Amino acid sequence: MTSDTVLLRCKACRTLNRLPAGKMRDRPVCGKCRASLAFPVSPVSATDSTFEHEVNDWPMAALVEFMTLWCGHCRMIDPAVNDLAARRAGFLKVIKVDVEREPGLSSRFSIKGTPTFLLYLNGRLLARLDGAPKAHSELEDWISQTLMKHGPAFR
Structure with missing residues (x-):
């Protein structure tokens, strides 16, 4: 994982999602359950x-x-x-x-x-x-x- 990547845990299914740091504000969704990865x-x-x-x-x-x-x-x-x-x-x-x-x-x-x-x-x-x-x-x-x-x- 690079420093430009963040890990964000889904509150719905608890899956750890890898996201580019620059995409944090783009309303990311969980790769497994498609729930919003809200912050x-x-x-x-x-x-x-x-x-x-x-x-x-x-x-x-x-x-x-x-x-x-x-x-x-x-x-x-x-x-x-x-x-x-x-x-x-x-x-x-x-x-x-x-x-x-x-x-x-x-x-x-x-x-x-x-x-x-x-x-x-x-x-x-x-x-x-x-x-x-x-x-x-x-x-x-x-x-x-x-x-x-x-x-x-x-x-």
Whole structure:
């Protein structure tokens, strides 16, 4: 498999599909069952039982935000996080974890404050960012710089 190819698991039949990275936005379908290989265009919520699936079954970069609904910094950075999910759909999956509803995940990742961001690539943790960036563009810059060090360029 080349770096221009991604593996995407079908949610319907669980078949692993090999796709050219450039075709991710062309509404790909599963080669076996013909179901849509849809990807999220907005942040998805993860729980203790779905976290591994959300992160490990995604073939590209995944940004996990540990947050709370009442946190002022979380609410301030929320538009940037939502915008990233929409603009980078198919390449960056944004996952949100509410630390009050998921204390097990918060403990597992030693979350001391919100927001805390974890960046994964192919299920492997690359970096952690504690606190909200001062400017919205700083979050995207952090993601881009981290991915350039560890893998394919952020598109």
